[in-house]
Amino acid sequence: MERIRPILDSTSHPPAHRRGPLRKAAPAWFLPPAALLVLLWAVPLVSLTWRGLRAGALPFITDPMVVQALRLSLVTSTVAAFLVVLTGTPLAYALSRWEFRGRRVVEVLIDLTLVLPPSVAGVALLIAFGRRGVLGPALGAVGVSLPFTTAAVVMAQMFVAAPFFVRAARLGFDAVDAQMEEAATTEGANAWQLFRFVMFPLAGRGLMGGLVLCWTRALGEFGATILFAGNMAGRTQTMPLAIYLGFERDVGVALALSVLLLFVSSVLLLGLRRLERAADLA
Amino acid sequence: MIPVLTLPRRPSHDKAGGSLGWRRLLAVVFVATLMVAACASEGDSVAGETPAAQGVTTEAQSLVVFAAASLTDAFQDLGRGFEAANPGVAVTFNFAGSQALRTQIEEGAAADVFASASLKEMEVLAAAGMLAGVERTFATNLLTIIVPPDNPADIGSPLDLARPGVKLVLAATEVPAGGYARQSIDLLAGLYGASFSEAVRMNVVSSEDNVKQVVAKVQLGEADAGIVYGTDALAAASLITVAIPRDQNIVAEYPIAVLAQTTNGNLAAAFVEYLLSPDGLDALKRWGFRPLQ
Numbered sequence: 001m002e003r004i005r006p007i008l009d010s011t012s013h014p015p016a017h018r019r020g021p022l023r024k025a026a027p028a029w030f031l032p033p034a035a036l037l038v039l040l041w042a043v044p045l046v047s048l049t050w051r052g053l054r055a056g057a058l059p060f061i062t063d064p065m066v067v068q069a070l071r072l073s074l075v076t077s078t079v080a081a082f083l084v085v086l087t088g089t090p091l092a093y094a095l096s097r098w099e100f101r102g103r104r105v106v107e108v109l110i111d112l113t114l115v116l117p118p119s120v121a122g123v124a125l126l127i128a129f130g131r132r133g134v135l136g137p138a139l140g141a142v143g144v145s146l147p148f149t150t151a152a153v154v155m156a157q158m159f160v161a162a163p164f165f166v167r168a169a170r171l172g173f174d175a176v177d178a179q180m181e182e183a184a185t186t187e188g189a190n191a192w193q194l195f196r197f198v199m200f201p202l203a204g205r206g207l208m209g210g211l212v213l214c215w216t217r218a219l220g221e222f223g224a225t226i227l228f229a230g231n232m233a234g235r236t237q238t239m240p241l242a243i244y245l246g247f248e249r250d251v252g253v254a255l256a257l258s259v260l261l262l263f264v265s266s267v268l269l270l271g272l273r274r275l276e277r278a279a280d281l282a
Numbered sequence: 283m284i285p286v287l288t289l290p291r292r293p294s295h296d297k298a299g300g301s302l303g304w305r306r307l308l309a310v311v312f313v314a315t316l317m318v319a320a321c322a323s324e325g326d327s328v329a330g331e332t333p334a335a336q337g338v339t340t341e342a343q344s345l346v347v348f349a350a351a352s353l354t355d356a357f358q359d360l361g362r363g364f365e366a367a368n369p370g371v372a373v374t375f376n377f378a379g380s381q382a383l384r385t386q387i388e389e390g391a392a393a394d395v396f397a398s399a400s401l402k403e404m405e406v407l408a409a410a411g412m413l414a415g416v417e418r419t420f421a422t423n424l425l426t427i428i429v430p431p432d433n434p435a436d437i438g439s440p441l442d443l444a445r446p447g448v449k450l451v452l453a454a455t456e457v458p459a460g461g462y463a464r465q466s467i468d469l470l471a472g473l474y475g476a477s478f479s480e481a482v483r484m485n486v487v488s489s490e491d492n493v494k495q496v497v498a499k500v501q502l503g504e505a506d507a508g509i510v511y512g513t514d515a516l517a518a519a520s521l522i523t524v525a526i527p528r529d530q531n532i533v534a535e536y537p538i539a540v541l542a543q544t545t546n547g548n549l550a551a552a553f554v555e556y557l558l559s560p561d562g563l564d565a566l567k568r569w570g571f572r573p574l575q
Binding site: 126130226230233236245247248249 | 379381382384385388389434449451454456486487488489490491499502503504
């Protein structure tokens with residue numbers, strides 16, 4: 001029986017061994033609306049790059065504010081993505097393979113945080129972990145104060161970006177052929193070996209796709225960050241915040257930052273896609 | 283719960299090119315019809331105005347006012363008063379940091395009137411020729427320190443802001459309130475010693491986008507203190523204020539001007555006149571704004 005591949009686990013084209021000649025499978029009148037959407041994406045991005053480079057944006061790249069914001073963005077999003085993978089993979093696996101009480105609740109939570117507006121997420125984090133928040137006094141007793149810290153930036157990024165990873169990872173695990181699993185267990189694999197040598201590699205594409213979405217979402221996070229972590233150069237001012245505030249100071253600075261962030265995101269995306277393809281062929 | 287979409291693996295059969303040809307034509311006709319319909323409906327609304335109506339009032343009865351965040355409460359009052367005095371008029375406000383509003387206007391946002399918390403933002407627009415006429419300064423404001431009702435860091439005087447560990451929130455430097463606050467801190471250093479400025483800057487944990495965000499952070503108790511306008515402290519009555527001495531305080535001057543891009547010149551001018559009238563100045567005074575010296 002053919003394996004039906006869910007398409008939500010990756011937004012890239014099918015793996016190498018599946019690529020065939022292009023087939024005319026779509027009605028011709030799909031073209032105008034599709035083209036409209038592509039234009040909606042393409043025109044702003046091209047305009048931004050064109051204007052940004054023309055406005056002499058490159059000299060701004062060495063501005064200390066830009067360097068600080070970029071470094072902070074890269075560090076926090078990497079840490080957030082790493083923590084999401086560490087905690088999200090077991091969660092996705094559990095959702096995929098176990099029947100446990102409260103599973104439905106967890107699924108609802110994930111979907112809810114996925115559609116939650118980032119500013120709402122920021123307010124929620126503040127109400128939960130702020131100094132006067134629900135857990136505020138408890139944290140204060142241990143000497144921890146989260147708002148206005150870099151840790152708060154990472155938390156905000158994790159909060160909004162994790163659902164992307166967990167959903168994609170779960171789909172990846174779901175898509176693994178049941179026969180593989182059965183074969184492994186009859187060969188005598190225990191739960192950890194089953195995960196490590198069968199499920200994890202076979203779900204690799206789903207996990208990588210999820211990582212891409214999660215990491216770039218964390219990199220671009222704004223609303224929850226500015227509300228929960230505040231805005232402080234070097235400590236909590238990530239690139240999106242710097243762009244937003246820089247826009248009010250000098251449009252040229254904002255342009256430079258935007259082009260830079262676009263470039264960084266593209267590089268990140270390309271790098272991860274490359275890894276994805278490598279994982280696929282392996 | 284999590285939707286899974288699947289693609290059928292079987293390719294659809296390709297029909298002959300001819301039958302796709304009429305579909306393509308249909309698509310073009312469909313899109314063209316939409317475009318014509320859109321243009322036609324716009325044309326209708328223009329053609330629908332009778333010459334008589336066009337002659338009597340060429341202006342719509344709506345006014346867009348961009349005003350500094352600190353003017354929120356006072357201007358909302360003013361807007362209501364203006365609408366009451368001019369039936370049929372609707373005033374819409376956009377409150378934000380003056381620097382944000384100035385940028386929006388520069389980038390083409392549609393506004394009739396601009397009221398700023400600093401002369402600097404207004405002068406930038408004036409230099410770019412975006413004002414219709416000159417600006418009029420209508421009020422002044424002083425700064426004050428605000429702390430949460432329970433005063434967690436026990437701030438009793440401006441000197442306490444330099445104490446290590448105090449969480450101070452200011453508006454960003456580009457925001458008028460933030461610029462003024464930092465100027466005031468430097469003036470206070472003349473009173474408390476040169477290291478005061480540095481110590482206070484070390485305590486700044488966040489630079490907010492507008493002054494109302496500073497108020498919010500203090501109200502939430504996340505910040506130990508914030509520096510805002512006296513009018514903001516008045517509007518957020520639950521907060522405790524710690525005064526900054528008059529000599530080290532900054533007098534913020536608020537200018538207002540009609541923008542050159544306005545299509546409601548008469549109405550805009552009427553709004554400015556209303557602001558400067560006794561009714562308008564009363565409303566400002568109610569909210570703590572000071573008259574011009």
